[in-house]
Amino acid sequence: xxxxxxxxxxxxxxxDNKEDVLKGISFDVKEGEIFGLLxxxxxxxxxxxxxxxxxxxxYRGNISYFGRDLxxxxxxxxxxxxxxxxxxxxxxxxxxMENMKFFSSFYKRKGDLKMLMERVGLWEHRxxxxxxxxxxxxxxxxxxxxMLNEPKVLFLDEVTNGLDPKNARIIKDMISEYRAAGGxxxxxxxxxxxxxxxxxxxxxxxxxxxxxxxxxRDLKIKYGRRELKVEYRGDKGTETQIYPMDAIGRNKEFLExxxxxxxxxxxxGETSMEDIFIIVTGASLL
Amino acid sequence: MKNFLKLTFGEINRxxxxxxxxxxxxxxxxxxxxxxxxxxxxxxxxAPLAIFTDVALMSVVLIGAAHHLEKQEGSIKSLFMxxxxxxxxxxxxxxxxxxxxxxxxxxISAALYFIHGITFNYLLMFVYVVIASCAHAGIGFILxxxxxxxxxxxxxxxxxxxxxxxxxxxxxFGMIAEKFEWLLFVSPAHSASVLIGSAITGDGxxxxxxxxxCFLTILxxxxxxxxxxxxxxxxxxxx
Numbered sequence: 001x002x003x004x005x006x007x008x009x010x011x012x013x014x015x016d017n018k019e020d021v022l023k024g025i026s027f028d029v030k031e032g033e034i035f036g037l038l039x040x041x042x043x044x045x046x047x048x049x050x051x052x053x054x055x056x057x058x059y060r061g062n063i064s065y066f067g068r069d070l071x072x073x074x075x076x077x078x079x080x081x082x083x084x085x086x087x088x089x090x091x092x093x094x095x096x097m098e099n100m101k102f103f104s105s106f107y108k109r110k111g112d113l114k115m116l117m118e119r120v121g122l123w124e125h126r127x128x129x130x131x132x133x134x135x136x137x138x139x140x141x142x143x144x145x146x147m148l149n150e151p152k153v154l155f156l157d158e159v160t161n162g163l164d165p166k167n168a169r170i171i172k173d174m175i176s177e178y179r180a181a182g183g184x185x186x187x188x189x190x191x192x193x194x195x196x197x198x199x200x201x202x203x204x205x206x207x208x209x210x211x212x213x214x215x216x217r218d219l220k221i222k223y224g225r226r227e228l229k230v231e232y233r234g235d236k237g238t239e240t241q242i243y244p245m246d247a248i249g250r251n252k253e254f255l256e257x258x259x260x261x262x263x264x265x266x267x268x269g270e271t272s273m274e275d276i277f278i279i280v281t282g283a284s285l286l
Numbered sequence: 287m288k289n290f291l292k293l294t295f296g297e298i299n300r301x302x303x304x305x306x307x308x309x310x311x312x313x314x315x316x317x318x319x320x321x322x323x324x325x326x327x328x329x330x331x332x333a334p335l336a337i338f339t340d341v342a343l344m345s346v347v348l349i350g351a352a353h354h355l356e357k358q359e360g361s362i363k364s365l366f367m368x369x370x371x372x373x374x375x376x377x378x379x380x381x382x383x384x385x386x387x388x389x390x391x392x393x394i395s396a397a398l399y400f401i402h403g404i405t406f407n408y409l410l411m412f413v414y415v416v417i418a419s420c421a422h423a424g425i426g427f428i429l430x431x432x433x434x435x436x437x438x439x440x441x442x443x444x445x446x447x448x449x450x451x452x453x454x455x456x457x458x459f460g461m462i463a464e465k466f467e468w469l470l471f472v473s474p475a476h477s478a479s480v481l482i483g484s485a486i487t488g489d490g491x492x493x494x495x496x497x498x499x500c501f502l503t504i505l506x507x508x509x510x511x512x513x514x515x516x517x518x519x520x521x522x523x524x525x
Contacts, residue, residue, distance in 0.1 A: 053367065055366060075370065075371055076369060078368055079369050083367040085360065085364070087360050090361055090364065091300060091303075091361050092358075093303045102292075103365075103368060105289075106369055107368070108369075
């Protein structure tokens with residue numbers, strides 16, 4: 001599998017700032033994976049995305065896009081990428097459809113606009129002005145906007161922020177299908193669910209630095225508590241016991257509980273991504 | 287080139303949808319009513335002011351209104367993510383501002399002809415309006431880009447008008463002595479006034495016309511390349 005992006009020692013300083021916002025980060029985004037950048041507000045996630053989407057060009061370090069120096073690419077780069085912003089980015093006095101047709105007109109490759117609008121539940125609202133859309137509808141329209149040109153690489157910033165669970169599920173399904181069809185996704189978020197449900201790999205971003213780049217599952221195994229928590233109905237109501245995961249199949253006490261008690265729940269001692277984030281970075285996600 | 291045309295038509299379409307072009311038309315209609323109420327001689331002397339106002343003032347206000355609306359919407363950032371260049375985006379906005387100025391020129395010219403039978407060198411006026419509106423689009427962008435919102439932009443515009451536009455209007459009404467005209471040549475508004483006035487009256491000193499043409503052309507280039515472009519890029523990305 002080749003790298004969609006290879007980032008080496010990336011540093012960036014805004015003209016008005018004294019310090020670098022990105023302090024020499026290195027990572028790669030493999031073709032066909034969903035790579036998540038997880039971190040609190042102000043950590044440098046959006047700046048990283050702005051650099052990778054060529055909005056910010058005065059960076060230091062090296063970035064290659066499918067083996068080519070990012071700096072050497074012209075506007076044709078945008079034929080390849082789709083960008084979903086966190087905030088609404090549409091002309092409020094135009095309808096949803098007018099907006100999509102306008103942006104779509106600039107690309108050589110055009111996605112199935114009707115299918116995309118139907119999928120996110122906006123087809124029947126296509127002739128309503130964006131000013132009259134709810135926040136959730138604007139977020140869904142942002143996603144359609146990002147998919148307009150059937151991109152090779154999709155950048156998504158807090159993609160489900162502001163969505164109800166049903167619509168968040170639809171968007172996540174579409175992202176998974178996009179990945180399954182060979183697409184690459186660069187996701188920046190502070191939402192745990194998005195990372196756990198979508199990302200193949202995740203990097204923790206705090207104060208312009210990156211910590212621990214790994215698959216969410218591997219992180220959970222590495223930082224999880226190796227224990228099993230059993231809740232069962234005892235003489236005094238629900239009772240709880242915790243057993244070590246190691247050699248659990250030979251743990252007589254555990255096996256006896258399974259055989260003799262009325263089990264209510266069994267949970268492995270998984271640590272949440274939020275806990276792992278705090279353990280690794282020492283920072284909170286809020 | 288195809289994308290540039292789409293951008294430009296998109297800009298003009300939005301001028302209509304956002305009621306900016308219709309509002310500009312209303313101001314032209316006000317001038318038509320005024321021309322109905324005055325004599326041909328008075329109309330002839332007032333016509334340069336009518337076109338000048340739309341080129342040097344309305345276009346600045348309308349560029350500011352459009353810019354701050356788009357800033358609120360975040361739509362420029364979305365345009366940056368398409369295969370169009372920032373230069374193309376800026377050029378399309380300048381052309382749409384020219385369209386507003388030309389619309390005013392066409393309406394006022396038609397009114398002068400149909401009401402009073404007044405004609406003038408339309409081709410020359412077209413060229414002058416294009417050059418003057420380009421420079422004032424640059425000024426409109428600068429005022430928009432340095433201002434926080436539309437209200438503060440209007441504050442900057444008032445300051446600009448006080449220094450550059452009002453003296454030029456006072457001069458055209460003979461309220462500033464001719465010996466001080468050289469001072470006014472630092473004003474883009476005065477250069478626009480000289481050009482528009484000379485196209486309607488058919489006279490005017492050649493050196494003033496040449497100076498005004500060169501001044502506005504160089505000013506447009508310098509403003510757009512060294513002030514508007516970097517500020518527009520930085521401001522749009524940050525929002």
